[in-house]
Amino acid sequence: MSHRGSVISTLTRSFVVSLAVAVALLGAAAPVWARSTPPSTSPSTTGNDISYPQCGKSFPTGQAFGIVGVNGGLANTPNPCLGEYKGGPATSELYWASGSSGSPKLPQVALYVNTADPGPVPGVTDWPTTGTNADGSCNGSDSPACAWQYGWNRAIQDMAWLVAAATPMPGVANTASAYRWWLDVETANSWETGSSGLANNVADLQGMVAAFTAQGAAVGIYSTTYQWGQITGGSTAGNLPGLTGLNDWIPGARSLSAAKSNCALTGFTGPVTITQWFGKPYDGDWAC
Numbered sequence: 001m002s003h004r005g006s007v008i009s010t011l012t013r014s015f016v017v018s019l020a021v022a023v024a025l026l027g028a029a030a031p032v033w034a035r036s037t038p039p040s041t042s043p044s045t046t047g048n049d050i051s052y053p054q055c056g057k058s059f060p061t062g063q064a065f066g067i068v069g070v071n072g073g074l075a076n077t078p079n080p081c082l083g084e085y086k087g088g089p090a091t092s093e094l095y096w097a098s099g100s101s102g103s104p105k106l107p108q109v110a111l112y113v114n115t116a117d118p119g120p121v122p123g124v125t126d127w128p129t130t131g132t133n134a135d136g137s138c139n140g141s142d143s144p145a146c147a148w149q150y151g152w153n154r155a156i157q158d159m160a161w162l163v164a165a166a167t168p169m170p171g172v173a174n175t176a177s178a179y180r181w182w183l184d185v186e187t188a189n190s191w192e193t194g195s196s197g198l199a200n201n202v203a204d205l206q207g208m209v210a211a212f213t214a215q216g217a218a219v220g221i222y223s224t225t226y227q228w229g230q231i232t233g234g235s236t237a238g239n240l241p242g243l244t245g246l247n248d249w250i251p252g253a254r255s256l257s258a259a260k261s262n263c264a265l266t267g268f269t270g271p272v273t274i275t276q277w278f279g280k281p282y283d284g285d286w287a288c
Contacts (some may be wrong), residue, residue, distance in 0.1 A: 003056050009188075034272075045287040046256070049276070050093055054083040059096045066097025067110045067182065067285060074191065075116040075158045076126055083165030092143055094165050105287040106274070109118050109173075112182035112249075113158045117147050117204035118190040119197070129152060132267065134210065147200035151207030159215060161276040168211050177216035183208055191231050196215050198233045200201045205232070206242040218245040221269050228268040232249075245270045249285075253277035256284060263288035 046066035051069025060066075072079050085091035094276070098152040100108040117178035119142050120127045129140035136145040159176040173179070183205060192200045212219045219230070223244070228234055232243075250268035253259035259277040266272075275286045 016253075022057045031191055044101065045105055046099065047103065047106070047284055048277075048282045048286070049287040050096070050282060051112075052079045053249050054077075054087055054111050054282075056091065057281075058085060059093070063100050064103040065106045065108055065285070065287070066112065067112055068093045068097050069113075069184075070111050070161055071114040073114065075114040075154050076157070078161045079088065082161060084168070089169075092165070092169065094162075094172060095169050098169070103287050107180070110180045111158075111162065111181060112184050113155070113208075114189060115151070115154070115185050115205060115208060116189040117150065117192050117197075117201045119192045119200065120146070123134050126150075126153070133207065135206075142196075142200065144200055144203035147192075148203040148207035149208075151204035151209075152211045155208040157209035159212070159217075173214075176212065179238055180218040180220055180247075182220045182222045185231055187226060187227050187230050190191065198231070201231050201239055202233070202243070206240070209242045209246070220249055220251040220273065222251070223268065224250065224252060225268050234268065240269075247273040248275065249274040251276040251278075251283075256286065258285065259286040 049067035050058040095186035097109040131138040131149040135148040137147040259275040262275040
């Protein structure tokens with residue numbers, strides 16, 4: 001639509017202001033940041049991802065890259081140990097990831113965020129009631145415009161949480177553009193159903209991608225072909241503006257060898273860049 005550029009520009013300015021406020025609220029106290037164990041220096045294509053379930057626990061070691069969850073299991077809640085947790089600086093998952101040894105294929109640190117489109121149902125207090133965007137004007141209804149705005153708002157909040165967590169840490173980037181952001185698209189979260197619901201889900205994800213890319217950040221999709229199909233309709237995934245061509249991170253393997261084999265799978269939005277296997281006590285990730 002003709003107004004899209006001006007709308008995103010205005011929302012971007014609002015985001016910059018909100019980030020400045022977030023930074024100002026951090027306070028003046030500066031912790032002492034130190035790593036207890038130096039990271040491995042061996043080049044590798046194997047990494048790990050962790051999030052709120054690992055809060056207060058030991059983290060993986062020797063990973064080439066680390067992917068950290070920004071949320072606390074829901075799209076509108078923060079991961080309490082993205083930044084400094086109760087035990088001190090060493091409990092920050094973002095700080096842990098920044099100590100990764102490095103991979104020839106991927107950066108040391110990436111982030112992933114939960115996604116959802118609950119719609120304006122009872123109990124959803126953060127459903128937007130205003131906003132003009134690429135899908136029109138939001139008035140609080142169950143519409144693509146409001147779903148787009150909901151996705152945009154969630155991404156803005158995610159980036160503000162990143163800024164607040166990273167700013168106190170020396171050597172850790174505190175700008176959204178420094179990271180690839182993976183959108184975790186899974187049926188376990190709240191999504192609308194039916195043909196109009198699937199359209200709203202797509203708009204929600206488009207709004208999130210628009211917010212991240214407006215800040216210069218790269219975006220990818222974490223999902224499976226089945227879940228992507230259930231949430232977006234799947235068959236039209238190759239023709240979804242803003243989503244087509246995004247790199248994919250695919251879970252489901254039970255071993256490293258199976259994860260390597262999954263690199264040959266066809267992605268649902270774009271090329272398969274990372275595959276995940278379920279391990280104990282941590283998930284492992286392979287850079288394709």
